[in-house]
Amino acid sequence: MTPQIEELNQRLQELHGRTQDTPIYNPVFQLGLELSRDLESGRKSLKDIDGLVSALECEGLQARALKLDRMLEPLDAGENLAAFGKRDGEDFAAYSARWSNPMLHIVFTAHPTFLLTPAQSKAVAKAASEGDAKGDNVCTAPHERTQITLDSEHDAAMEAMSRAQAARDRAVRHIYETAKENWPGEWKTLKPTPTRLATWVGYDMDGRTDIGWNTSIRYRLSEKAERLTSYAAMLAALAPDLSAKLVNAAKHAGDMAALFGKDMGDPAALSRAANSLTANHPDKMISLGPVIEELEKLAGDADDDTAIEFLTAAAAMRADGLGMGWIHFRVNSSQLQNAIRRRLDPESKLDIASQAALNAIRTAIEEIQPLDSNFAALAIESSTAIRQFLAMQQILRHVDADAPIRMLIAECEQPQTVLAALYFGKLFGIEDKIDVSPLFETETALEHGGRFLDALLAEEEFRKYAKMRGRIAIQTGFSDAGRFVGQIPASLAIERLQGRLAEAMEANELTPEHGADVAALIFNTHGESMGRGAHPVSMKDRLEWPLSPWARRRFARRGIRLEPEVSFQGGDGYLWFGTPELALATIARIAENPPGECDPDVPTDLFYRRTDLSLDFYRAIRRVQNMHLVSATYSRAITAFGLGLLNDTGSRRSRRQSDLSADRNMSLRQIRAIPHNAILQQLGYPVNVIAGFGTAADTNREEIAEMLSESERGRQLLRLLRSADALASIKTVAAYGELFNSAYWASRPYRGTEEHLTDACLTLADYLTKDDRTGVFRRLASRLRVDALHLHRLLDAIPGSREAWGVPIPDREQKRRSIGLLQSLRLALLQHMMLKIVQVPVFSRSNDISREDVMEMVFTLRIDDALAQLRRAFPTSFPSIDDYAIDEPSDYPDGGDQGYEVIRRDYIEPIERAYALVLRISTAIANEFGAHG
Structure with a gap:
């Protein structure tokens, strides 16, 4: 900690002490004012602020590395491999059964959470891996951001998956070595798959239009080439001929990927690519079955050490197929509904939710005649949903015939939508290779999900399909659920929904008792932050939070095998696999806490026995969360700065485009879940985690x-709640409202303290007399304060909740101080920007943009737009008279007009530099929270 930071820490503590005498005193805002005065007087420069931000950035990166280290320790390879050993009293049959099915499916998704630069991510992962989380090496990575593209996201996903594969290979070797030592006559018959990997990067069409069908085909082929290359490397020294065969197949796949990277709008290019891929070729490989058989035969004849290598390669092939892992396509339910209407109801007379529509789809499925298609059909198809099915057909036919494909359906609230997916699967002859998975995340889906599952599993066509596939797949999402219901109510609603799936499977004779071998695949798509469903206290809590022991027992007691699946989202999620050491530790912690296992005979937890209390408690929390969601106060506060407090963290847009008027009345539903959660972090209070818990217990x-x-x-x-509360500050929420307080600006130069700012302050005071944001933030802070008082009374009523069993929050006070300083620095920078913009000389109205519009752009942190307008109004690059070869002399221009360089230097550039620091502060705050959004 630098001396300057220590000095500011002490000052902030002094200011906090004043709240005992004046409870409404705001130390965060006061320190922001003092820093602002230093900045505006010249006692501090933006360069000085940059130094302070850099020091606090360093603390944030160290906090990120410490969290990885804390959640994953130990990192010693020997200790972690022991997690894949033999349990006491375990025989070969039990050992084989334990590892023959994945303990967890790990899905690498690409939601916009690439908060850290690639260099920062590597530095954090390296520091955590080497036990140097508190060292300065983690802070040397450059903070300059680069543009995030779909390709860069895909590259990052592939790198993380590659490290996960290598970690799994190490685990598989240890499984074989353990079996060899304990069961020397049987060990070679093992077929372990401790984890399965998957990705939807490049295949997720929900909410985006920038992914073309050829993008998905190109990615699938490039993944095939990469994986075949790694298989070949595993066998290069042991089976050179087989390795060479895989190398040739990899080159063929890579060549095909390059062809599909061309402009597929050109019929000639598309025809060439399609004909090349579909043609018979000696190096074309669409199944690994023969290769796996050969490896197992070689293992049977080899010495033990060589056999382990052959069998490890075969296990990797069984797990991943001809790709880096399985793939998940995702569409929105509306896209599927539009597609089925085209086939069954071209005149749009049917209500898709009606019984008549259900009957029509049933009949259509029974009478369907499968259709063939080719890449030309795919290219001309206009329906997003049908295009996905056509793409899946081509992948299964020409890329990988073995690995099934997931079809995720977002916002799925009606059985008709799932049956529509089955219709298209059957129409294109791939229903035996796709797993249709409805997503339950919206308020309606969670509220009516149980009835949805009852109705869906009652459908004969769906039951036949489930028995054929050997699984029923559902997806439960924590991001939108946490936004619209609150994170704690969402988690409790999701576990009840999971329990309802077990009941529906039993009621519809899809359990072993009825002779059905059907697993329940539950994909929990939470993110890495507490606002998106990741429990931050321990890996055990993290794994139990989305699929609780209570929910697991609902399946175990019915004999239903669980296939748990969870996402690791974007840059935040890939950190868990950021180095070989971290990747191995991650799967070792999973092995120690297998999400699919439970003891079915343990007594029922009191939380579920006392449903008279717990259900009322859940409903009361949800009511408070809903009160915020529908409140104009909450919506206005959360959108007061638009999305301007956030860095770009992904290739998918965070919200729809809108004009200035729309920005002033932005709806929460215009903002996606991750940015919504990220704004809560930046404003200082994770409302969707904390709010309601105390109020719900008050009676x-x-x-x-x-x-x-x-x-x-x-x-x-409580552990989740305390983790959020340890980082929360209602004073900070209130402080942001004071930026728009007309009385503050009118009073700031009072008694001649800052005479040079008098005109600017008065301009702000006058302009903000009509602004509502001060009142909005004050009302929100008051509501949060009342709720927080109830919460702390509840915590005081729970013996030991703060220390003994509650798991202390590491470095709690240091985190709070760091966040407080970051918030105060940002408040000073925001004031600097506001003062600068009102001092810019008046300029003429252009393209319907006035000076007041540009001011409002700055106030809502649309800084790039504001700077573009200012640069147009005050250009510094002009034609020079010396550019012209004119014979006649001229004395004008005579140098009396210096142009607008001074305006750019004194106003435009400081706003730009200050905003860059604001965004760096956002990264540092998110690092203290442990993830973005």
Whole structure:
């Protein structure tokens, strides 16, 4: 910690002390004012602020590395490989069964969470891996951001998956070595798959229009080439002929990927690519079955060490197929509904939610005649949903015939939508290779999800399909659920929905008791932050939070095999696999806490026995969360700065484009879940985690306190809550509102303290008399304060909740101080920008953009737009008279007009530099929270 940071820390503590005498005193805003005065007086420069931000950035990166280290320790390879050993009393049959099915499917998704630069990500991962999380090496990575593209996201996903594959190979070798030592006559019959990998990067069409069908084909082929190359490397020294065959197949796949990277709008280019891929070729490989058989035969004849290498390669092939892992296509339910209407209801007379529509789809599925297609059909198809099915057909036919493909359906709230997907799967002859998976995430889906599952599993066509596939797949999402329901109510609603799936499977005779071998594949798409469903306290909590032991027991007691699946989202999620050491530690922690296992005979947790308390508690929290969601106060506060407090963290747009008027009235539904959560972090209070918990307990505090303290699920809820509360500051929320306080600006130069700012302050004071944001933030802060008081009364009623069993928050006070300083620095920078913009000379109205519009752009942090307008109004690059070869002399221009260089230097450039620092502060704050959004 630098001396300057230590000095500011002490000052902030002094200011906090004043709240004892004046409870409404705001130390964060006061320190921001003091820093602002230093900046505007020249006692500090933007360069000085840059130095302070850099020091705090360093602390944030160290905090990120420390969290990785804390969640994953130990990182010693020997200790981690021990997680894949033999359990006491385990025989070969049990050992084989334990590893023959994946303990977890790991999905690498690309939601916009690429907060850190690639260099920062590598530095954080390296520091955590080497036990140097508190060292300065983590801080040397450059912070300059580069543009994030779909290709860069895909490259990052492939790098993380490659490290996950290598870690799994190490685990598989250890599984074989353990079996060889304990069961020397049987070990070669093992077929372990400890984890399965998948990705939807480049295949997720929900909410985006920038992914063409050829993008998905190109990625699938490039992934095939990469994986075949790595298979070949595993066998190069042991089976050179087989390795050479895989190398040739990899080159063929790479050549095909290059062809599909051309402009597929050109019929000639498309025809060449399609004909090349579909033609018979000696190096074309669409199944690894023969290769796996050959490897197992070679293992049977080899010495033990060589056999382990052959069998490890075969296990990798069984797990991943002809790609880096399985792939997930994703569409929106509306896209599927539009597609089925085209086939069955071209005049749009049917209500898709009606019984008549259900009957029509049933009949169509029964009478369907499969259709063939080719790449030309794919190229001319206009329907997004049908295009995905055509792409899947071509992939299964010409890229990988073995690996199934997931079809995820977002916002799926009706059985008709799932049956529509089955219709298209059957229409194109791929229903036996796709797993249709509805997503339950919206308020409606969570509320009515149980009835949805009852109705869906009652459909004969769906039951036949489930038995054929051997699984029923559903997806439960925590991002939108956490935004619209609140993270804790969402988690409780999701576990009830998971339990309803077990009940529906039993009621519809899809359990072993009825002779059905159907697994339940539950894909929990949470993110890395507590606002997106990732429990931050321990890996055990993280793995249990989205699929609780209670929900697991609902399946175990019915004999239903679980296939748990979870996402690791974007740059935040890939950090868990950022180095070989971290990747191995991650899958070792999963092996120690297998998400599909539970003891079905343990007594029911008190949280579920006392449903008279827990259900009322859940509903009360949800009511508070809903109150915020529908409140104009909450919406206006969250959108007060638009998305200007956030860095670009992905290739998918965070919201729809809108004009200035729309920005002033932005709806929360215009903002995606991750940016919404990220704004809450930046404003200082994770409302969608904390709000309502205290209020919900107020009428029955003692009984709820007892239930939470005696229940493991209750203690887990409290650990999540305490982690969020440890980083939260209602004073910070209130401080942002004071930026728009007309009285503050009118009073700031009072008594001649800052006379040079008098005109600027008065301009701001006058302009902001009609602004509503001060009142909005004050009202929100008041509501949060009342709720927080109830929360702390509840915590005080729970013995030991803050220390003993609650798992202390590491470096809590240092984190709070760092966040407080970052917020105060940002408040000073925002004031600097506001003062600068009102001092810019008046310029003429151009293209319907006035000076007031540009001011509002700055106030809502649309800085790039504002700077573009200012540069147009005050250009510094002009034609020079010396550019012209004119014979006649001229004395004009005489140098009396210096142009606008001074305006650019004194106003435009400081706003630009200040905003760059604002965004760096955003990264540092998110690092203290442990993830973006």
